[in-house]
Amino acid sequence: MTIGTNGNYAKSYANHQLWRLHVTNNEQIAKILAFSRIAHLHDINFWSKHFRIHEPIDIRVPPQAIDDFADFLTSDGVKIEYVVHMNDIGAIIERQRILQNLTQSSSNTNDFAYDKYHTIEDIHAWVDQMVATYPEMVTPFTVGKSYENRDMKGFKISSKKMATKRDGTKVTAKKAVWWDGGIHAREWISPATVIYTAYTLLSKYGQDPTITQLVDQFDYYILPVFNVDGYAYTWTKDRLWRKTRSKTSVANCYGADPNRNWDYDWCKSGSSHDPCDDTFCGEKAFSEIETAQVAKFIADQRGTIVNYINFHSYSQLWMSPWSYTTTSPAQFKLQDDGSIQAINALTAVHGTQYQHGSVAQIISPTSGSTIDWTYGIANVTFSYGVELRDTGEYGFLLPENQIIPSGEETMAGLEALLMYIDKHVYA
Incomplete structure (x- = not known):
């Protein structure tokens, strides 16, 4: 596998978290939908593209935005509950990268591994x-x-x-x-x-x-x-x-x-x-x-x-x-x-x-x-x-x-x- 010159991916997701939001009413939907349009300005990324009541919404949050985003979710009298679903996305990516390096398939294309x-x-x-x-x-x-x-x-x-x-x-x-x-x-x-x-x-x-x-x-x-x-x-x-x-x-x-x-x-x-x-x-x-x-x-x-x-x-x-x-x-x-x-x-x-x-x-x-x-x-x-x-x-x-x-x-x-x-x- 070809990886970044530093031995890892060039973009690090160390200490980035995945938050799972639980929305229960239309006010919450409107609030999070409006935020989704500017989320990229904070390097916050929506893994979920659906915005529906009682459907979980998964959002990647970088470490520098954790406090501000938590404050936002409780602001304006419209509180949105969430749980931290992944504590460190970067660590998961790194573990998978190491495992892929350890289990690389043979260079012989006839040995193509369908489980990789x-x-x-x-x-x-x-x-x-x-x-x-x-x-x-x-x-x-x-x-x-x-x-x-x-x-x-x-x-x-x-x-x-x-x-x-x-x-x-x-x-x-x-x-x-x-x-x-x-x-x-x-x-x-x-x-x-x-x-x-x-x-x-x-x-x-x-x-x-x-x-x-x-x-x-x-x-x-x-x-x-x-x-x-x-x-x-x-x-x-x-x-x-x-x-x-x-x-x-x-x-x-x-x-x-x-x-x-x-x-x-x-x-x-x-x-x-x-x-x-x-x-x-x-x-x-x-x-x-x-x-x-x-x-x-x-x-x-x-x-x-x-x-x-x-x-x-x-x-x-x-x-x-x-x-x-x-x-x-x-x-x-x-x-x-x-x-x-x-x-x-x-x-x-x-x-x-x-x-x-x-x-x-x-x-x-x-x-x-x-x-x-x-x-x-x-x-x-x-x-x-x-x-x-x-x-x-x-x-x-x-x-x-x-x-x-x-x-x-x-x-x-x-x-x-x-x-x-x-x-x-x-x-």
Whole structure:
């Protein structure tokens, strides 16, 4: 693993705490929502993006802000209760870094460890390995170059067989799905889970009847890491970096939130015009080369892709459009029933509980999101944003021993969802 020149990450989170706020009324919600817009000025970072009564809100607080933030939570006659959920985020990051160094997988890509987190270089080598190992099924593609000139590298899985309708007739125009991970750089369980599910499709094809059927019915576009620059940065400089790494109009403030940068109701609710904020929407819609190129790739497959999933962490949510409004789209029941199929199958594996619904209803309205564009512009009916494990015990610092369980349950959910989609697109 490449680390900072001082033997550690360049940005230290020593003595930073994670506070869990408990809000019980709308006054408290309004107070904390207003503060969220200026939190970055104090190096206070909201790990939770939802602001709802009786839903915990996780906030990283640096040591220099602890006293003032505690005072703020009791000020103005609106007291907000909290507990210190993590006493020292930096110590957790350091323990995980040491463990990763001790358990580094072999340099031989054939020994890729699916129960470990991997650098962007390792992941791209794994893509090459899949192409070499399954040449009849895997075709590499590069969406384009990132801002820092990295390849946005993925692959297509196809059995080359024709899909079959419910009545047994063959379909010449096979439908496709797109799954991507790592749109937010710090959410390491996301690429790890996408990698696990893609490998499961390949390694169990011809052995597992359900997977064999699903690979024959659909083509799969897999992009393990969307935000390649940001992800690389989390391995070398700042473990909790979220955005891209493009330059902005403000010195020393970098990147935009690639899940707020899409040209659909861009930069209204739930996003920021401040380049220093974690939810900065960009200077304009599709200002980020990464989002623009993924959008072009998907648009070029218009009419083919019927399922899009943007994997995130954390909170255990399976969400459909809309993100920008709590008003449900015309196809909401069709989409949400797919979510229900997925989470029921997922829960059956390890008992992990997920919620379902639209993004705006479950979290809060968010403009310029990926799935609003894929659904509203690219006409991908079954567009979802999935928040993986956990519900906040570890948050973005999910231990490696949860990678395989996350992959197993997510794969079960995907199988159930694809069986559901199959019935509707090949009717």
